[in-house]
Amino acid sequence: xxxxxxxxxxxxxxxxxxxxxxxxxxxxxxxxxxxxxxxxxxxxxxxxxxxxxxxxxxxxxxxxxxxxxxxxxxxxxxxxxxxxxxxxxxxxxxxxxxxxxxxxxxxxxxxxxxxxxxxxxxxxxxxxxxxxxxxxxxxxxxxxxxxxxxxxxxxxxxxxxxxxxxxxxxxxxxxxxxxxxxxxxxxxxxxxxxxxxxxxxxxxxxxxxxxxxxxxxxxxxxxxxxxxxxxxxxxxxxxxxxxxxxxxxxxxxxxxxxxxxxxxxxxxxxxxxx
Numbered sequence: 103x104x105x106x107x108x109x110x111x112x113x114x115x116x117x118x119x120x121x122x123x124x125x126x127x128x129x130x131x132x133x134x135x136x137x138x139x140x141x142x143x144x145x146x147x148x149x150x151x152x153x154x155x156x157x158x159x160x161x162x163x164x165x166x167x168x169x170x171x172x173x174x175x176x177x178x179x180x181x182x183x184x185x186x187x188x189x190x191x192x193x194x195x196x197x198x199x200x201x202x203x204x205x206x207x208x209x210x211x212x213x214x215x216x217x218x219x220x221x222x223x224x225x226x227x228x229x230x231x232x233x234x235x236x237x238x239x240x241x242x243x244x245x246x247x248x249x250x251x252x253x254x255x256x257x258x259x260x261x262x263x264x265x266x267x268x269x270x271x272x273x274x275x276x277x278x279x280x281x282x283x284x285x286x287x288x289x290x291x292x293x294x295x296x297x298x299x300x301x302x303x304x305x306x307x308x309x310x311x312x313x314x315x316x317x318x319x320x321x322x323x324x325x326x327x328x329x330x331x332x333x334x335x336x337x338x339x340x341x342x343x344x345x346x347x348x349x350x351x352x353x354x355x356x357x358x359x360x361x362x363x364x365x366x367x368x369x370x371x372x373x374x375x376x
Contacts, residue, residue: 130168141212147193149185152178156219159185162228166192176361201292203301207236211244223368225249238311249364251318251352254325255303261329308336314372315340320348
C-alpha cells in the first residue's frame with residue numbers, strides 16, 4: 103500500500119454547521135429547478151442547486167434526491183450541486199427487466215455529457231457509493247474527486263454484516279417465486295434483486311481508479327469495516343474514514359461533521375500519507 107493512515111482517517115472539524123431542508127424547498131419534487139434528460143433510453147430526473155464546480159450526488163437503493171435534504175443546502179453554497187434520481191428510482195422511470203450498477207454508472211456519464219459538464223466531484227451513499235466507485239472506474243475522465251460512503255463491491259456476507267445478509271436471504275427465499283402484477287411491485291423486486299445479486303467487482307480492479315477518493319463507513323454500518331478497508335486499500339489515492347457511533351446513514355446521522363469533512367476533502371489537495 104503506497105499510503106496508510108494511522109488509525110482511521112479523520113479530517114479536523116473546522117466549524118459547526120446546522121442545515122436541514124431549506125425553508126420552502128422540497129428536494130426531489132422542486133418544479134422550479136427540476137428537469138428531465140433523455141439518457142440511454144430513459145428520462146432521468148435532476149435538480150440543480152448553487153454555482154461553482156459541479157458536484158454530483160447519487161442516492162441509495164430505493165431512494166431519491168430527497169435523501170440529500172441535509173446535504174444540498176450545505177454544498178450548494180460552494181458548488182453546482184447536481185442531484186439525480188437514479189434509474190428505476192424516484193421520478194426516473196425504467197420499466198426494463200435488467201438493471202446493473204454498470205448501467206447506472208454509464209447513465210451518469212452520459213447525463214454529464216448532455217449537461218455539458220466535462221468532470222465533477224461525486225458523493226455517493228450506499229448503492230450510490232457503489233455507483234460513484236464504478237463511475238470513477240469506467241469513466242475516469244468524468245470524476246475529479248470521489249466520496250463513497252457505505253458501499254460494497256460484492257453482495258455476500260463478506261461485505262454485508264451476516265445479520266443483514268441473512269435477512270435479505272430470507273426475503274429472497276420467501277418472494278422468489280411470486281408473480282408481481284403492479285409496476286411498483288415489479289420495480290421494487292428489480293431493485294431488491296440488484297442488491298441481492300450485485301455488484302461483483304474484484305477489489306483488485308479498483309487499483310485502476312486514479313482520482314483522489316474518500317472511502318467512508320460507520321463503525322456500525324451494514325457494510326463491514328473489513329470490506330470498507332479492502333476498498334480503500336486497493337484505491338491508490340484514497341483516504342479512509344470510519345465514523346464512530348454511526349450506522350449506514352453516515353451523512354444523515356452525522357450530517358454536520360460529514361458535510362464539513364467531505365467539503366475539506368474536496369477543497370484541499372490530496373496528500374499521500376505514507
